[in-house]
Amino acid sequence: MKKIIIVGGGVSGISAGIYAREAGFNAEIFEKSHTAGGQCMGWNRKKHHIDNCIHWLTGTKKGTSLRKVWEEVGALEPDMEFIYDDKFYTTYVGSENVTLWKDLDRTEKELLELSPEDEIEIRKFITHVKYAECCEMPADKPMDMMGIKDYVKMGKSMANMPKVIKEYGGIDLQDLSDRFKNPVIKALMTDYLPKEYQASSFIVSYATVACGNGDVPAGGSLAMVNRMLRKYQNLGGIIHIGSTVKKVCLEGNKASGIELMDGSIHQADYVLLATDVMEAYEKLLGNEYMDKKWKKSFSDVKKYPLFSGLQMAFSIDKSAYPYRGTIFFDCKPMSVGEKNVNRIFVKSYEYEPDWAPEGKTVLQANILQYDEDYEYWKNLDSETYNMRKNQLAEEVMQRILVKFTDLKGHIELLDSWTPITYERYCNSYHGAYMGFITRKNVKSFRVKGTVKGIKNVYIASQWIQAPGGLPVAVTAGKFAIMRILKNI
Template sequence: MSENKKRIVIVGGGIAGLSAGIYGKLAGYNVDIYEKNPVAGGECMGWNRKGCHIDNCIHWLTGTKKGTALRKVWETVGALDEHTEFADCDSFYTSIKGDSRVTLWKDLERTKSELLKLSPDDAMEIEKFIEYVKYAAECEIPAEKPMDAMGIMDYIHMGVSMADMPKVMKEYGSIDLEELSKRFKHPALKQLFTDYLPKEYVASSFLVSYASITSGNGEIPMGGSLAMVKRMVNQFLRLGGNLHCNAPVVRILIENKKAIGIEMADKEKVLADYIISSVDTMEMFDRLIGKKYMDAKWQSCYADNEKYPLFSAVQAAFVADKTAYDRKGTIFFDCSPFETGGRKVERISVKSYEYEPEFAPTGKIVIQVNIPQFDKEYLYWKGLTKEEYESRKKEAVKAIEERLQMQFPSLLGHMEFLDCWTPITYERYCNAYHGAYMGFITRKGVKSFRVKGLLKGVQNLYIASQWIMAPGGLPVAVTAGKFAVWRIACKDKRMIDYNN
């Protein structure tokens, strides 16, 4: 292949794969993306049921604030532009505990006022929390180049721009959310801090998440996940990329310690100068290249689900009359106990998509329930026969519907079931390891997982996946795609043309 016609083949058309494809075209390569599903997007997906739209992914999109490096990446890949509209949401979420109701508002001063009014005895911890959320707003994921490629000036600049983050890490980086909750006296505040993210999460991650909301760096693009994916696909195609859907790859071809192409399900072989794997990394190791390429770091993390747990969810979507459910945002509440995935459930959340009028017919809204599931629950679902699996799903839907109607009696007779999905759904559709829709959880006292996206002993194979840095998610995925091409372009002494 001639120098100016080098070819990149990307396995997987999720956010990381699309990002890599777009940056590959901007760097002047011929690029083909092979995606096993009928549409690109991976876990950043939405689908239609009974005239309604269900959104699977974006709870908030980190990197929406203009002027940030990550915002530039989202703009480059076409996910955002100057005309992008964002949902008019004024809160992060609300927790109900007993007779108390407490909200983390987008307006941080409003949150402070509400928390202090609820529990004056917790004033010291409340004041500290609010102050440190302001510090955490400085946190930005590196988006210009991989951290291992950063020089002294890059680190100096990062240190200056995030001067207060060490304070956050010192105060909240060595405790988990369960420990944070115990710093508060009021039961509703104790509950508040263990509702949104798993209690095993390091507390600093929660502060950074909330800070993205309060600072305007975590907005929700209108139209949801599928609409954003379509914009990225259009950008890739506009640049001349080739997207092959319904095209499962069965093997990455490696000869003489060098990746040379891929083999399709129909045995067709596609050769390329570079291969980027943008699938779930266990899928890559287990099937596409073989576990002999999995080094000790990957092995230790996958083998220890105590230190590196994974989480997924059982989710159910319903359509309701607006007159029967006029709440906004995400609400957590206690419920009478039931089991799903073998896990006892005593508290659930419901999210209203009232800000997306196109998601439901006039006078209706989509509401969605999320129940966390972990490695153990995945194994439960995986061990069921097809008949048992369908039966357990129906039982879960019935239990969820009953508890929604108990908490919000106005829903009785005014809601209809749309769909239910489980960790097995994520495994089936995305080949997600243990059904996880994000990477390894960052726990206290455990070194946060991060790798370069390269494999020792294999040339011309790069990893662009949310799995290369904990806790994964959309920001990691989109930057991983960029960084994979950045490494290739550096190797070939090419520039990425951002004006294309």
């Protein structure tokens, strides 16, 4: 039986391991951390659980090809329970607010009541979100392995997508926001995703959530990863945790295996790199093997921006916070690195009562961080870094208290973390937790994940296709195994 070594035990790596075992390969995952999951993570603080990934999982709708993949890897079960929420998120400007409901007619009505002068743009927006409900990520096979029949099938099922791309593919979220007159709707359009994103990405995101294809599985991120890991191990897959890979061992144009930091060598017929892509090339394989597309994109952050987050988790008394879900609000400006921040988002986790002691729940806050913010954090010495992180957590807490006054005396900081945290724990390039942002008029990033010049090494991570995220990660693992099988 041929052996595949997989470097990285995140969603991409475990997915690859499961498909490798199903295809009859021996599979061994090497993961540097002491738990699997990578960025799909959660941890405990002061008897609270902090879930740090799934805000929405694309592919939860039954009958879609992505749902089939999630079930194949054991991440979702056929009778999976999902957290009920009737909305995507709520935006506040001052005391005025508006919500993107799952019920699109309700959203339309609410937007029209708030701003009749924006009627044309509101109706256009809702119509196109309805069109985008048909949008499905191809998960059966990679695009380049699709035949005419597959394209015809995809074209039929996504018949309305060209209309969405035509109207919103050439503008970004800032442009979309500028189309509206009402300040709350303007903020609504740029709150959820970085404003550099092509507007069509946001239309598709909202449509995905609205049509029930982007729900949150009960138990959250860690429970999902653990289900995948169980499936992998039940299939006979092996995982070595706490095992940092130093490099891929090359013999001519072939990999013979890997070397760990402890100097041990592990032989394999195939090596699959399911780490962050910079880690894969810069440290494990050698930059000279990096695909030109990646090189170009990483060297042009304006065209291919990346983002991360400055985040905090608080324990709050449930009784003092009668809200649910994700809320964006404006606040007194505060300086984060080189920038002034005047909007924050909070998300509450009251839907998982086991994640906090009786009467409490977790409230998380997030402030978007770009490449230059990463540089800011990276250049601080460890004492200043910790001091600044704690100061900002306090400043964020004060702003939460201004917005939600009933929380006074009912809120306590649990933890705070920055882009550096993702770099440290997952070797994530500049702390980025998604792939490149797809900008207007820039071709969406996609590569095959093969390595020119080395036959038996493949890249299987969220980086092979923009915008990354869990759906790309799980299919990257599957597709890498399909490519190996095709090339045998």
